[in-house]
Amino acid sequence: MSSPTATARFTSAYSPTMTDSEHAAAIERLAQAWREADCVLIGAGSGLSTSAGYTYSGERFDRLFSDFKERYGITDMYSGGFYPFDTLEEYWAWWSRAIYCNRYAPMPKPVHRLLLGMLDGSVRARGGETAGSAKDYFVLTTNVDHCFQRAGFDKARLFYTQGDYGLWQCSLPCAQVTYDNEQAVRAMVEEQSDMRVPSELVPHCPRCGRPMMPNLRVDGSFVEDDGWHAAAKRYHNFLVRHEKSRILLLELGVGGNTPGIIKYPFWQLANANPQATYACLNLGEAAAPPQIHSRSICINADIGQTLTELARALRR
Incomplete structure (x- = not known):
């Protein structure tokens, strides 16, 4: 994982205001990046859970x-x-x-199941054929609601860094x-x-x-058990295996509370790999640093709605 010092140069970010046509173009870019990707690394924060109905207030x-x-x-x-x-x-x-x-x-809402359907290739095109092949994927998340596994994601492809x-x-x-x-x-x-x-x-x-x-993980007493360490190792192995792959770094709802876990490492991965595409889906906080601007797709909208539009684009 990247340290705060190593990511200090990524301090300047942009968050564009998009017209309807620019939003539609961003969805098409994301669909194209999805089709061309060898693998997808998902980084999920609280915004994804909020979009799935897990509001805390x-x-x-x-x-x-x-x-x-x-x-x-x-x-x-x-x-x-x-x-x-x-x-x-x-x-x-x-x-x-x-x-x-x-x-x-x-x-409350099937947002995670929709995402899994695109990853495993079960999303169908209009003619009935699959809208794309299954993707090698891994999920890194700070969420503790276990929605990914409950939605059917492979447990061996999940790393819950902050607990359960x-x-x-x-x-x-x-x-x-x-x-x-x-x-x-x-x-x-x-x-x-x-x-x-x-x-x-x-x-x-x-x-x-x-x-x-x-x-x-609220203080230093957090227990990292054998399962936690095994998941951390699988995540590391995924990164090593795809170090030079055409990887889609799909960041979903990650805010600024703990950027050193997902956001900064994703920026660094995109910067280090010219074949990587960084996509940030986040209502109100979609941003990317200038260093990876040309290979970034930032969509400032509800994540569930954006994934629905992405699934629709993949069906075409």
Whole structure:
């Protein structure tokens, strides 16, 4: 991965305002880059989840967490994760509901499935034939909602760098081990009352007895278990294998909070490989540095709608 120092020269970026005709031309350029690519490397941030319906504030939050909003003054799911609850019973009432809504409940929109359909070649042209061949691909994501695997993506092609709502870990932690939580989370959601879970459902580490916590990268206690390291190695191997390939670097909804994980490395990969194309799909934040301007496609629009237009272009 690239260090902040190594990417310092990529400080100047542009974000063009596009007319309808320029937007349509960008979709066609992206479709052409997709057809010509040997492989696709997807970098997915929170904007992709938002496009798929996983909004953390507004109507969805009010519908799912109105009781927490009224009692504690919490106004969104992100800040609620840092609320200093007085008891573990309250803490897990919040977290079990947040995990269930964002990890186990039905996916609001089929954005990820649409993307997979283009990658595996199952998107069909008007005549019934496939709109393109399957692509060698890999997904690097900071999202923790596990939407890619739930949509059918190959687990061996995914690297969740920041954790997974479906896992928890020791809060110390006493070991680099994570634990599946689906059964426990569903029980907490079912049995919580007055924004508390029964005390007997509060999870504790089976090794040391300390309270558990979600396996999310919020501080230095984040556990990188064997599965995390295996995924990191597969990602590295993908980069090595395609170092000189015609690669499409497809960045979806990556903002400025953690640019060193996806955005800056993608810029560097595009700059180092003259056969690479960098595509940034991001509502309100589509940008690329001047160094790779000629091989960049920036589309400032909703990601789900853009992917729908891309699928339509590939069918033609």
